[in-house]
Amino acid sequence: MWRILAAEGFGGLTMRAVATELGATTGLVTHYFPSKQALVVHALELAETRTRELTPSIEGLRGLAALEQALAGVLPLTPETTEINRVWVSSWDVALADPALRTLEKARYQRWRARLKPLVEQSQQEGDLPPGNPDDLVASLAAFTHGLVVQALFAPRTFPHQRLLDLLQSHLKALRPAGR
C-alpha cells in the first residue's frame, strides 16, 4: 500500500492496485476495508505513523537546537522522508475534496504545531527567537518548512540536501533577536 502511494500518489490508490501489490484479490481488501473511504483514511493514518517512526529523536537537545532538529526531520533529506512528503502533498488533493478527510488533515496540522510549540517557547525564553505570540511563530516556522518541502519535491536538483539544511539554519539565524 505504501509502495503504491510513493510511486503513484493518491490518484493511483485503488482497491485492485492494493490487492495485486499484495498478491491477493479484491476479496481480501474489501474484507478489511469496507469502502474506498476507509482505505484512504487508513492510508493517511499510515502516512502519519511512518512520519512519527522516521522523526529523528531530539533527546538530549534543548531550545533552538532541538527545534532545528525537529524541523530538519521533516525535510526530504532521505529517500524515506522524500517518499513521506510526496505522499503528504499528494494527499492534499483528496483531503481538500472530502470534508471528512479535510478535518483529519487539519487535525494533523494542529498536532504538528502543538509538538513544535514547547520547543519554540523554550527558544524564546533562551533569547534565540524573538518574543511574541508563540502560536504565530510556530505557524510561521511550520509554513516555512512545508513550503520548502514542496519546492524541494518539484526541484530536487535546485534544492539539494545541504542547501535545505543551510536554508533552515540561516532562516532560524535570521530570526534571532538583535544583540545576540
Added chain:
Amino acid sequence: MWRILAAEGFGGLTMRAVATELGATTGLVTHYFPSKQALVVHALELAETRTRELTPSIEGLRGLAALEQALAGVLPLTPETTEINRVWVSSWDVALADPALRTLEKARYQRWRARLKPLVEQSQQEGDLPPGNPDDLVASLAAFTHGLVVQALFAPRTFPHQRLLDLLQSHLKALRPAGR
C-alpha cells in the same frame, strides 16, 4: 472548467464533467483537447493565467512594501484567490505523478521566484532585509508564503484574513536586520 477545478479539484476533472458543465457533449471536448493530458495541461495554464490576472499591482510601490504586497497577493484573502490556491495545491498530486507536468510546475515555481527576486534585492539594498544570497531569501519567502497558504486552506477559521496579513507582516519585520 474552472468551476469544476474549484469544486472538485483535479481528481474530479474529467472529459464528461467539462462537457456537461459546458452544456455540450464529449465530442466538443475531444475536438479541442485530443487527450486528457492536453486538458490537464490547459487547466494548469488556466490556473496560471488566473493567478496573473488576480495578482495585485505593485505599481508605485518599492522595496519591502512592494514585496509585502506581492506576497500578500498570493494569500487566500478573497474567494477568488482561495479558489486559485485550492486548485494549485490540488494540482500537485497529478504534477508529482506525471514527469511532464512536474517539469511544468517546477518551471512555474522558478518564474514566481524570478518575479520576486528584484523586489528582494531592492529590499536588501535599502536595508529592510538582511544581506546574503538573494536567491536563498527568495526561496525562503516563497516557502513561508506557500506554507501559510496550505495551512490556511485546511483551517480557514484558525487563519482568518487579518491573521494571515499579520503573520506575513511580522515575519518580514522579524527578518529586518538589527539597528533598523
Added chain:
DNA sequence: TGCGGTACATAACAAGTGTTCCGTACCTAC
C-alpha cells in the same frame, strides 16, 4: 452551385472503477 474543412453531436468501445454476492476453506469452541 459545388466542395472542403471546421465544429460539433452521437454512439460505441475497451478498460478500469468501487461494490456486492456467493462459495469455501480453516480455525475455534462446545
Added chain:
DNA sequence: GTAGGTACGGAACACTTGTTATGTACCGCA
C-alpha cells in the same frame, strides 16, 4: 464432531473513465 464465525478467493454487477469512429450541420471559397 459439529456448529459458527473468520478469512479469504472468485466472479459478477453497475458505473465511470478516456478514446475512437461516424454522421452531419454550417461556413467560406472557387
